[in-house]
Amino acid sequence: MPYTTLVFLSRKPGTTPEEFRNYYAGSHMPWFRELAGSHFPVRHIQRYIHRTEGPINYGNTQRNPSTPATIFFGSQAEFDYDVVVTLEYKDAAHFEASYKFIQQPDIAAKVAADEERFLDRGQTRCVVLGEIIEMTAP
Template sequence: MTYTILVFLSRKPGTTPEQFRNYYAGSHMPWFRELVGSHFPLHHIQRYIHRTETSANDGTTQRNPSTPANVYFGSQAEFDYDVVVTLEYKDHAAFQAGIEFIQQPDIAAKIAADEERFLDRSQTRAVALGEIIEMTAP
């Protein structure tokens, strides 16, 4: 059975959503995939929060005053992250091996240095998923 992690990432202050997306998807992830090699997950899916550029600041969020999310339920402040990443590993052992690899001091330092270019690391959140049930249209 696969092992799935959700990661919530937020861009560094002063970085636009487009700059964040371009660097994360276009530079960081290809570099990261090469760095970790066989420890890369089976699937790495990036789902970006849809944001609208505006000159108005309604004060509902400090992180995204001019780029609010298109929120249907909840508040702007609850959607201050920029991307939800789904990481799917072969199993828990594969995930654990990957974590141990990236926590090696030299590897961790390389990753941190690159993430400082675009990511607010203090806002990163991750959680393991339990059972996944998928339904499709009839």
């Protein structure tokens, strides 16, 4: 049974949403996929928060003073991260092996050094997903 986590990532202060996306998708993830090898998840999906640049103030936050999220319910502060990442592993054992791999001091140091280029690492959040119920259009 797949083992899935959601990770909420925020860009480093001074980094634009575009710079963040370009580095994360174009540099960090290809590098990390090679580093992780068999420890890489079977699926890695990046879903970016839609942001609109401009002077319109919808309760903007310090992190996003001119790039508010397009929200329907909630506040800007609740959507101050930049991307929601879905990581899907073959099973819990695959996740545990992957997590153990990235916690090795030499690997963790390499990952942290690269993440410092674009992430506000103190804002990173991760949660394990449980049961999946899917509905489709009739």
